[in-house]
Amino acid sequence: MTIEHEVAEILKQIALNEEIKAYVLQHPSLYQPLLHAARRFIGGETLIECVETARSLNQQGFAVTIDYMGESTRDSDIAQQATQEFLRVIDAIATQNLDSSISLDLSHIGLVIDPELAYQNACILAEAAESAGLEMMISMEGVDRTSLILEIHQRLCKTFNNVGITLQAYLHRTADDLEAVLQRPGKIRLVKGAYVAPTEVAKPRGAELDESYRQLMERLLTSRHPCSIATHDPALLDPLPLEHAHRLIQDQKLAQSSIEFEMLKGVAQERLAAMRNQGYRTRVYLPYGQEWHLYLCNRLAEYPPNIYQAIVDAAKLNFVSS
Ligand code: FDA
Numbered sequence: 001m002t003i004e005h006e007v008a009e010i011l012k013q014i015a016l017n018e019e020i021k022a023y024v025l026q027h028p029s030l031y032q033p034l035l036h037a038a039r040r041f042i043g044g045e046t047l048i049e050c051v052e053t054a055r056s057l058n059q060q061g062f063a064v065t066i067d068y069m070g071e072s073t074r075d076s077d078i079a080q081q082a083t084q085e086f087l088r089v090i091d092a093i094a095t096q097n098l099d100s101s102i103s104l105d106l107s108h109i110g111l112v113i114d115p116e117l118a119y120q121n122a123c124i125l126a127e128a129a130e131s132a133g134l135e136m137m138i139s140m141e142g143v144d145r146t147s148l149i150l151e152i153h154q155r156l157c158k159t160f161n162n163v164g165i166t167l168q169a170y171l172h173r174t175a176d177d178l179e180a181v182l183q184r185p186g187k188i189r190l191v192k193g194a195y196v197a198p199t200e201v202a203k204p205r206g207a208e209l210d211e212s213y214r215q216l217m218e219r220l221l222t223s224r225h226p227c228s229i230a231t232h233d234p235a236l237l238d239p240l241p242l243e244h245a246h247r248l249i250q251d252q253k254l255a256q257s258s259i260e261f262e263m264l265k266g267v268a269q270e271r272l273a274a275m276r277n278q279g280y281r282t283r284v285y286l287p288y289g290q291e292w293h294l295y296l297c298n299r300l301a302e303y304p305p306n307i308y309q310a311i312v313d314a315a316k317l318n319f320v321s322s
Helices: 003-016 018-026 028-038 047-059 076-095 115-131 143-159 174-181 207-223 244-251 269-277 292-302 306-318
Strands: 063-068 100-104 136-138 163-168 188-191 227-229 259-264 281-288
Touching: 003 292, 018 028, 018 292, 028 292, 028 306, 047 063, 047 076, 047 281, 063 076, 076 100, 076 115, 100 115, 100 281, 115 136, 115 143, 136 143, 143 163, 143 174, 163 174, 174 207, 188 207, 207 227, 207 244, 259 269, 269 281, 292 306
Parallel strands: 063 100, 063 281, 100 136, 136 163, 163 188, 188 227, 227 259, 259 281
Antiparallel strands: none
């Protein structure tokens, strides 16, 4: 195991450790600098802050998708509160005229408590989003939830045309899942996959996963189904030269209006800007809220050099002049 892999494993464990999280929350001397480091990756702690960040990104020519951060809610009151907060997000997007969709984890609005609760809450949100002319993207979670999430998406698609779904290229099952969701309306977002998963069901990071992503991306792009190519991988996206996706789009004269490139806020934004400058539709995934501890640890774990940036960001708050 390389030192980067070891660091990544430790960070993933820190991310999930409730005691460490509680300690951070109780100690402003830790909370404030870590929040400062997290700000690179999030839209803020409140919806008001997030709306401002979204507006600024829109002004730079990026669409956004706003996610009120949270997952694996085990208390139905919290699932209902999250649903209400997403309704406020939809309202803010509509009234502030933002170029934004919403993104959510079904487990934030009740999946772990009762799949029916998540479905009912998702219906409320899909309907409100539809009335406001917005798209609602469903994120994909750990492998134990994949089938359930796809089933709920299928049910939602019987009523709504504005509900998209995320598929993870690292799962062996995804080629089949892709064929199934291509039959449904709604955007398909293709990611590599972020959750820990055993090799029986998923490919580890590396050449084999990258090849899988390329094949699925090819299938998705040539299907002409509305899609989001959601990766920061320069081998897949680098516009100078714009490799695989760009060549395919040009060769096959695919309509650019149904394709977008999407990246996480604070990650490889120069690559997204280069795609925007090439005339592609681009979108920034913009999470906000107080559950940033897990999100920050995951961003550092998937790319350990980010730790240096996080230290600089955190330190600038207190004792380093910029
Ligand atoms: P990979 O991790 O191989 O990175 C390729 C290159 O990109 C790196 O070498 C580096 O240059 C750059 N890079 C990647 N991550 C970076 C970082 N944090 N900081 C700086 N540079 C970085 N996952 C999931 O399981 N379910 C989901 O619903 C979603 N949703 C989602 C939405 C959107 C819009 C995006 C962009 C991503 C997700 N993901 C996700 C996360 C996804 O599965 C994956 O973990 C990350 O995107 C990182 O994978 P890459 O495809 O970028 O490749």
